[in-house]
Amino acid sequence: DSGVTQTPKHLITATGQRVTLRCSPRSGDLSVYWYQQSLDQGLQFLIQYYNGEERAKGNILERFSAQQFPDLHSELNLSSLELGDSALYFCASSGGDRSYNEQFFGPGTRLTVL
């Protein structure tokens, strides 16, 4: 158990809908990262927050957005969902925001868009 929790574990929804994925980092970790894992794209970095502020952006679509709250939990919002958004979404946390900081991954949220 990494100490990172993600809810829900599974999510099934329809095209065009909007969903929110939630992540609670390990106690004391200030950085939260979001990743998308799909069969065709592999594991891709989406976005990073550090202590409430956006720190780095990867291949995140404009339909997706995220935020980190004062209690350091984070939410990833996915809107106007398409079939291709079906994937496993991971959240990770680390104590700092340096490249060498180990990231601890949550168990993921599996999103299925029908």
Add this chain to the structure above:
Amino acid sequence: AQSVTQLDSHVSVSEGTPVLLRCNYSSSYSPSLFWYVQHPNKGLQLLLKYTSAATLVKGINGFEAEFKKSETSFHLTKPSAHMSDAAEYFCVVSASGSARQLTFGSGTQLTVLP
């Protein structure tokens, strides 16, 4: 820019024989390099990391990796495979510049035969 190439998508070994998972990287900055493992339906777990200290890095569960700058490689090895090592392995690079996100390789599926 940074990238990582895992040279084998699938590796199959017999239990008790050595494991070699190959990884080459490209990075404009001095990189941090990681190997993560993903067991079925689980999140990712850090096996080991290189952050410009010793070039031979020892990780958990008997795994180790050697950073070779001249060959831009970071291959993962284990002297004797165990059935529980069957999983997907990801080689990951993180540049020490302003971009702190992780870039993942495409993964190597390790099968351990009895």
